[in-house]
Amino acid sequence: MNDSTALVTGANKGIGKEIARQLAAAGLTVYVGSRDPLRGQQAVDEIGGDARLLILDVTNAQSIAEAARQVENLDVLVNNAGISIDLNPATETDVDAFRRTYETNVFGVVAATNVFLSALRRSARPRIVNISSGTGSLGWSTGPQPQFPATGSLAAYRSSKTALNALTVFYAQALAADGFKVNALAPGLRKTDLNVTAAASGGDPAEAAAGAVRLALLPDDGPTGEFLSWDGTPVPW
Structure with a gap:
């Protein structure tokens, strides 16, 4: 994998930082996407390997365009950047909280993915991994014994991840002929x-x-357009 390149958005902390660390350990050049230059550089220093800071705010078109100019070739895009700013059910969530959540969790994914598609198309094995949430599963949120509270808490976050799941299917379908997973x-x-x-x-x-790294490094016969848990088991849409 020493000639492969990955970009992880929101990679200066949490799961994103660990994804970047594991990809770098696997020998990839990894762009560590971060809105904050100082925190991003600290993450790069801690990750080591061929990790590189990429200033990137997925809610800012100018930031995305500037980042794309620095990435000529790309094999893996991990859309990890996400926020959860309101814990309430839909009936108690201000519409602005929905807008802010969707701006990062949904619109930011579309904006970043579409801008970096040209770089991904130069890859022989392009991969896109969207970090969703089991709480966005309608199957796990309904039925006589739902896995998640029937109160519908975290409505803005959970619905944004449901929308992200739909986008995953649509991108998989649109890009299947080009070899994307x-x-x-x-x-x-x-x-x-x-x-x-x-x-x-x-x-x-x-x-x-x-789990994200496994999807990022899928072989050519790997799945596409699927929703999988961290352990590789299928998650209902």
């Missing part, structure tokens, strides 16, 4: 600063990152 990952609850629930958990980000 596009999949979504449910990383499981991990100890990150995503929100207070995640911060209080004991889940290891490295375990989730390993």
Whole structure:
């Protein structure tokens, strides 16, 4: 993999940083996407290998365009950047919270993916991994025994991940003829600063990152257009 290049958005901390670390350990050149130059450079220094800082704010078109000018060739894009700013159900969530959440978790993915497509098309094995959430699964959120609370908490975040899952299918279908593999990952609850629930958990980000790396390095006969858990098992849409 020494001639392969990856970009991980939101990679200066949490799961994204661990994905970047594991890809770099596998021999890839890894662009560490970060809005904050100082935190991004610190992450690059800690990751080591051929990790490179890429200033990137997926909610800013100018930032995305400038980042794309620095990346001529790309084999792997991991859309990891995401936010969770409101823990409430839909009935108690201000519409602005939905807008802000979707701006990063949905529109940011579309903006970054479309801009970096030209670089990905130069790859013989282009891969896109969207970091979703099991809480975005409609199958796991409904039925007589749903895995997640029936109160519908985290409505903005969860619905944004449901939308991201749909985009995963649409990109996989649109890019299949070009040899792309596009999949979504449910990383499981991990100890990150995503929100207070995640911060209080004991889940290891490295375990989730390993699932993302498997999807990033899929062989040519690997799946596309699928929603998979960190351990490789299918997740219902």
